[in-house]
Amino acid sequence: xxxxxxxxxxxxxxxxxxxxxxxxxxxxxxxxxxxxxxxxxxxxxxxxxxxxxxxxxxxxxxxxxxxxxxxxxxxxxxxxxxxxxxxxxxxxxxxxxxxxxxxxxxxxxxxxxxxxxxxxxxxxxxxxxxxxxxxxxxxxxxxxxxxxxxxxxxxxxxxxxxxxxxxxxxxxxxxxxxxxxxxxxxxxxxxxxxxxxxxxxxxxxxxxxxxxxxxxxxxxxxxxxxxxxxxxxxxxxxxxxxxxxxxxxxxxxxxxxxxxxxxxxxxxxxxxxxxxxxxxxxxxxxxxxxxxxxxxxxxxxxxxxxxxxxxxxxxxxxxxxxxxxxxxxxxxxxxxxxxxxxxxxxxxxxxxxxxxxxxxxxxxxxxxxxxxxxxxxxxxxxxxxxxxxxxxxxxxxxxxxxxxxxxxxxxxxxxxxxxxxxxxxxxxxxxxxxxxxxxxxxxxxxxxxxxxxxxxxxxxxxxxxxxx
Ligand code: ADP
Ligand code: MG
Numbered sequence: 001x002x003x004x005x006x007x008x009x010x011x012x013x014x015x016x017x018x019x020x021x022x023x024x025x026x027x028x029x030x031x032x033x034x035x036x037x038x039x040x041x042x043x044x045x046x047x048x049x050x051x052x053x054x055x056x057x058x059x060x061x062x063x064x065x066x067x068x069x070x071x072x073x074x075x076x077x078x079x080x081x082x083x084x085x086x087x088x089x090x091x092x093x094x095x096x097x098x099x100x101x102x103x104x105x106x107x108x109x110x111x112x113x114x115x116x117x118x119x120x121x122x123x124x125x126x127x128x129x130x131x132x133x134x135x136x137x138x139x140x141x142x143x144x145x146x147x148x149x150x151x152x153x154x155x156x157x158x159x160x161x162x163x164x165x166x167x168x169x170x171x172x173x174x175x176x177x178x179x180x181x182x183x184x185x186x187x188x189x190x191x192x193x194x195x196x197x198x199x200x201x202x203x204x205x206x207x208x209x210x211x212x213x214x215x216x217x218x219x220x221x222x223x224x225x226x227x228x229x230x231x232x233x234x235x236x237x238x239x240x241x242x243x244x245x246x247x248x249x250x251x252x253x254x255x256x257x258x259x260x261x262x263x264x265x266x267x268x269x270x271x272x273x274x275x276x277x278x279x280x281x282x283x284x285x286x287x288x289x290x291x292x293x294x295x296x297x298x299x300x301x302x303x304x305x306x307x308x309x310x311x312x313x314x315x316x317x318x319x320x321x322x323x324x325x326x327x328x329x330x331x332x333x334x335x336x337x338x339x340x341x342x343x344x345x346x347x348x349x350x351x352x353x354x355x356x357x358x359x360x361x362x363x364x365x366x367x368x369x370x371x372x373x374x375x376x377x378x379x380x381x382x383x384x385x386x387x388x389x390x391x392x393x394x395x396x397x398x399x400x401x402x403x404x405x406x407x408x409x410x411x412x413x414x415x416x417x418x419x420x421x422x423x424x425x426x427x428x429x430x431x432x433x434x435x436x437x438x439x440x441x442x443x444x445x446x447x448x449x450x451x452x453x454x455x456x457x458x459x460x461x462x463x464x465x466x467x468x
Contacts, residue, residue, distance in 0.1 A: 015050065015079060016041035022074040022437055039063070042088065050075055050083040053090035060087050073433035082397060132308065133180040139304055141297030144174055147288040151178040151262070155185035158193065158228045158260040162286035164251075168265040169290030171417050172328030175264040178290075179230045182262060186228050193227040199419070200237040200247070207246050223250045228260040235265045238273045248278055255284075292327035305333055311340050312350035320353045334414050337443065338457075344447035372415045372467045374426045380463055381408040384455075393428035409435045410442035411459060 042053045052071070054060050063071075064087050072085045135155070140148050147169070153161045167175050183197050198206075203223075210219035223229065229250070237244055254261055265272060268289070269282040293301065299322040306313050313321070313336070321339070325332040342359035343351045351359070382389050385404040392405055405427065412423045413435065420432035427435070445452045 010044055010079065010081070012041040012044050012050070015044070015075070016052070018078045019071065019074045022078050023070065039087075040090075042090065044083065048081065048083050049086050050079075051086050051088055053088050056089060060089050063087050069431055070433050073431040074437065077434060077437040080397070082395070133177050134184050135181045137304065138174065138177055138181060139297060139300045141293060141300065143291040143293045143297055147174075147178060147290045150286055150288045151182055152185070154260060154262060155182040156189075158186060158190070159258045163255065163258075164261040164263055164282060164285040166263045166265065166269055166282045166285060166287040167290065168268050168287070170292060170328070171266055172330035172332075173290045173292060174329060175266075175290060176232055179232055179262060179264055182228065183230060190227075194225060195228040195230070196223070196226045197230040197232070199232040200234045200240075202421075203231060203247060204237065204240045204243050207243055220250075224253050226254065226259060228262070229254055230262045230264075232264045233266065234263045235267050235272050244274065244278060248281065251281065261285075293329065295322055298322040298325060298327070298329075298332065301329055302332065302336060305336055306340075309336075309340060311343070313339070313356075314350055314352045317351055317353045317356045320356055330417060337414070341443070341446040341453060345450055345453050372463050374412050374416055374418065374423065376463060376466060377408055377411045377415065378426075380459055380466070381411070384459060384462075393426070395428065406438040406442050407456065407459070409438040410456070411463070413439040415460070415463065 039052045039054050042051045044050050054063060068085065068087065075083055075085055135148070135152055138144075138148055147167050150162055150165055151167065154163075154165050167178060169175055179197060183195050186193055186195050207216070207219055210216045231247075237247065251261060263282065269279050269287060272279055299319060302313075302318055302322050302325075306318070321332075321335060325335050339351060339356055339359050343349075343355065348355065378389060378392055381404050382392055385400075385407075387401055387404055391401045392408060394401075396402075409423060409427060412418065412426070413420070416423075418426075420435045423435045424430040424432045442452070442456070446456055447453075
């Protein structure tokens with residue numbers, strides 16, 4: 001058996017350090033360094049196992065439960081060869097002290113506020129790890145302030161105000177942002193309360209999985225003991241006729257005990273194609289809608305967004321974008337990402353209106369409301385790079401396949417409104433962190449490599465053209 005560490009010059013310490021960097025971009029600030037500071041990379045074995053040591057059984061099971069998938073995905077993102085991550089106990093860790101670490105005996109559990117303290121992330125998606133999705137970062141205007149105020153009221157007094165709170169509005173207008181703002185507000189202010197954020201599809205999938213394993217009792221216990229249940233994209237539940245009952249059992253139970261339920265939907269409660277007996281349940285609380293943002297709100301959101309990216313777009317150029325951009329905020333952010341990548345590529349510190357016109361005219365004019373599917377993206381990427389679909393969604397790590405795969409993941413994240421887990425699933429069941437790192441990698445490459453920027457431009461245009 002070949003020795004992987006020798007053959008590929010894989011150094012366990014370097015690998016662990018780059019893994020930590022990769023993890024850092026995906027977890028709340030500071031958490032990985034603290035959480036993982038007491039682990040150390042013990043060995044990369046010849047048969048492809050990357051062994052990480054922790055101080056005790058408690059840490060082992062906690063890391064395995066909460067972070068193993070995330071760590072494995074990050075390791076395999078940065079490692080040139082595929083590795084299986086294993087967590088082992090090394091009782092010597094504390095007494096020996098770690099390189100450069102203090103020798104105190106604080107356990108992981110004390111160092112970190114219990115991870116995911118109150119928020120159980122079932123439909124883990126990009127927003128869940130994104131610290132910008134809070135009330136503080138939610139720009140308010142005529143189109144959304146009613147919804148935002150209702151969400152804040154619910155977060156301040158879960159179960160006591162509007163119950164259920166039903167938020168509806170078009171895609172990309174901020175519904176998920178509000179649900180996750182409630183989650184982080186409650187987590188911060190009521191750490192003992194249990195919050196679950198999930199999408200209706202994930203909820204149903206989870207139920208089906210539990211049914212198959214005959215563990216529905218565990219499923220029921222999990223959902224019936226929450227204080228705040230946030231269910232995103234309820235309109236998708238239409239497709240699950242047979243199991244809708246499950247959700248409403250949970251819903252009724254929580255209502256009965258005064259627990260908070262918040263629901264988001266792309267459509268009004270009335271136009272959801274579900275039995276009246278169910279939809280009428282939504283009427284008992286408060287229904288609020290989010291409208292497409294008018295010019296001033298678009299401008300304010302754009303300003304905040306560019307500032308957060310640490311980039312200057314001159315005021316007149318920003319107004320120009322706000323005027324032309326689609327009202328879907330996700331697409332609007334996509335336009336700005338492209339302009340920033342273009343500016344960095346051409347080494348500009350700021351951009352004016354002419355630059356905007358030069359860099360993204362098609363994007364601005366044609367972005368609006370074309371549905372681009374993930375299968376269209378995969379097809380186009382395969383065609384362009386001349387690889388087979390099976391390779392694109394497979395797990396071969398050859399560069400001529402890995403790069404197109406990352407490009408397709410990036411485009412899926414930018415051009416569709418699917419969550420990262422969903423995108424991962426469409427790529428042969430990859431972890432959501434794999435998608436996140438792939439997209440981040442391409443985004444970065446676009447700012448330094450002109451050919452990558454142009455390829456992405458080209459592919460986007462083709463996809464938009466075909467979606468018309
Ligand atoms: P939806 O769930 O309605 O499809 P999201 O909540 O995912 O939309 O929002 C899409 C993007 O737009 C996210 O990046 C979100 O942070 C951003 N966004 C939406 N509304 C606002 C707002 N009012 N202020 C700042 N950012 C916003
Ligand atoms: Mg959403």
